[in-house]
Amino acid sequence: MKKINIAIIGAGRMGQLHAKNFEYFVYGANIKAVCDQEKALAQKLAIEVEAEVYSDVSVLLLDESIDAVVITTPVQTHKTFVLQALEAGKHVFCEKPLCLNIEDANEMYQKATETKKVFQVGYMRRFDKGYETAKQKISEGAIGTPVFIRSTSRDPGLPPVPGWGCFPEKSGDISFELCSHDYDSIRWLLDDEVERVFGQAAVLSSIKEKGICGGTMMNDTIALTLKFSRGALGTVEGLLNIKYGYDARTEIIGDEGVISIGQMNYIDVVTGTSEHKISLPTAPSFTDRFAEAYIKEGQHFIDCIFNGQTPIVGVRDGLEAVKIAAAVNKSIQLAAPVNVTGEMLYGSNISN
Structure with a gap:
């Protein structure tokens, strides 16, 4: 062959x-x-x-x-x-x-x-068994009409610091570097486009690293709300340098049910010890969590x-994720809601 x-x-x-x-x-x-x-x-x-x-x-x-x-x-x-x-x-x-x-x-x-x-x-999330199953169930109407989606991404690492992690403009900041996975997967799961975003971001868990960078670096924490074109709402949260392991979870709520993807523990094993402590292993990195995907x-x-x-995830999907990430960065910069087309909802019009 x-x-x-x-x-x-x-x-x-x-x-x-x-x-x-x-x-x-x-x-x-x-x-x-x-x-x-x-x-x-x-x-x-x-x-x-x-x-x-x-x-x-x-x-x-x-x-x-x-x-x-x-x-x-x-x-x-x-x-x-x-x-x-x-x-x-x-x-x-x-x-x-x-x-x-x-x-x-x-x-x-x-x-x-x-x-x-x-x-x-x-x-790669589109090829994860959990995300694939959720997509199928949503398409089959298992939870009715989706009305809300929540996507969480948490990574124990940071981009190179010192290095390009000190310069958000080289990576698009946390919105591009980490959360573009969330933007793609929520579009795909809901089969809908993000219309409006409102985001906030800060350096909260990497104060020491920020000092090494001379006082400026990629944000390590982001929280944003979204509105989809058919009316559903959503949230995305992203965190870097949070130590406990890689953690990616998504929840989709419909008017007739709910679907939850992922869990904090990486392997379905719980260990109990004579010290009366229970432990669950977490994924060391995204390459472990999504190895099969x-x-x-x-x-x-x-x-x-x-x-x-x-492909089921092509260049147009890449373009749409860039549009969302850019609107999120503009929203953070202006501290205001921004349409994904680039229009600020309060104040003068802007462009991405």
Whole structure:
């Protein structure tokens, strides 16, 4: 059977995760090349997956044997590499978020539409068994009409500090870096678009790290309310550097019932000791919590290439998540509700 030859662009943590998943767990995939400006990093990963090494994306894309690229570089580089890959006739898997502004997202959307290549964005929650089941039950009307959704994301880590975590503009702050997963999953679960947002954010659990950064860094705590176009309401909360483990949960309330996804404990084991204490293990990181989902999203990408299908999470979904994240950041900046189109509800009009 012919395999889809893949090039990994970016050999950091996510590049390593995807490279090993595609090479060892995804049927029909072959890691042909690894590219990173840090050649030693690329070489290390390439040895593990028996691939060729590149340090220049432009040179890599000249290889006609490469069918698809997986882009796992810092978000500021996504647009450049996506457009180059599409121009070279490659299928594209791009890690989230798609980019940091609506203009770039629109340009990427237009190019993907023109080239008609398979384009998938790395929102792996759609491939998690719990989220998949919830989506099916909502579609079947198990809880009637959804009226409220609550999404929670908590991560024990921080972006590099000192490093790019000290500069919110390089990551889009917590709204883009952490909560874009929430934005995508709530749109998908409710099959509806977010119309209005009102957000607040602060550095609350990383005061020491903020000092290391010289007094400015990515916010580690965010809380926002949302209104959907068909009238449902929702909330999203995101926290970084909260130590106890990775925690992602979602609750959807309908006029006839409720669905709850996820739980704090990672493995369904409870330990009781002679000290009269009960403990439950939490997920060390998002790669543990969604390990199976990452493999399934990779398989979906390959299947879409073989079958000429459109991924269930494509470039338009990436664009819509960027729109929400940008509106949230504008709302935080102005301390006012903002329509996702960019209109502030109280005061003068603004643009994203």
